[in-house]
Amino acid sequence: MSEELIEIVVSEARDKMERAVAHARREFSGVRTGRASPALVERLTVNYHGAEVSLQQIAGFSVPDVQMLVISPYDKRAIESIQKAIQRADLGFNPSTDGSVIRLHFPPLTEERRRELVRLVRSMAESGRVAVRNSRRGARQDLDALKRDGDVSEDDSRRGQRRLDEMTQEFEEAIGSALEAKETELMQV
Numbered sequence: 001m002s003e004e005l006i007e008i009v010v011s012e013a014r015d016k017m018e019r020a021v022a023h024a025r026r027e028f029s030g031v032r033t034g035r036a037s038p039a040l041v042e043r044l045t046v047n048y049h050g051a052e053v054s055l056q057q058i059a060g061f062s063v064p065d066v067q068m069l070v071i072s073p074y075d076k077r078a079i080e081s082i083q084k085a086i087q088r089a090d091l092g093f094n095p096s097t098d099g100s101v102i103r104l105h106f107p108p109l110t111e112e113r114r115r116e117l118v119r120l121v122r123s124m125a126e127s128g129r130v131a132v133r134n135s136r137r138g139a140r141q142d143l144d145a146l147k148r149d150g151d152v153s154e155d156d157s158r159r160g161q162r163r164l165d166e167m168t169q170e171f172e173e174a175i176g177s178a179l180e181a182k183e184t185e186l187m188q189v
Contacts, residue, residue, distance in 0.1 A: 028178060079097055
């Protein structure tokens with residue numbers, strides 16, 4: 001019985017930590033690198049016929065070259081709304097259109113801007129690590145409550161806490177490796 005309770009607490013913590021890592025990776029993908037990437041705009045909300053929808057629901061994306069992103073709306077009447085959404089997002093570039101597609105030209109990043117983006121990504125990574133640690137803290141509190149109520153022994157609680165610490169380390173390393181990859185990508189010229 002006590003092993004099952006500990007397993008429940010540990011598996012809930014694992015789920016939360018996995019979500020924190022996935023969120024950090026999604027945040028990283030939204031950081032501009034000087035290369036065209038649909039991840040920068042696909043989550044933008046567009047006012048489409050009076051409803052707020054994400055851009056990926058109403059348009060397709062293609063990357064014909066490293067510094068060009070082409071957005072092809074499924075409904076050509078949405079072009080103006082998409083342009084306004086991109087301008088409101090203040091991503092650092094203006095969309096151009098020929099009436100059927102929208103083109104975004106990604107100018108190369110300056111060295112200073114690359115360093116700013118690295119600082120931003122490091123901040124995002126730290127937020128991810130904090131979320132992982134908060135999951136561990138919540139799980140530890142659950143284990144302490146189980147021990148206090150007499151549902152698990154002290155030894156079982158200690159083993160559960162060791163497992164939580166190992167998981168925390170594992171997920172922090174996952175965030176660290178994703179951060180390293182993004183930093184490398186940002187600093188490539």
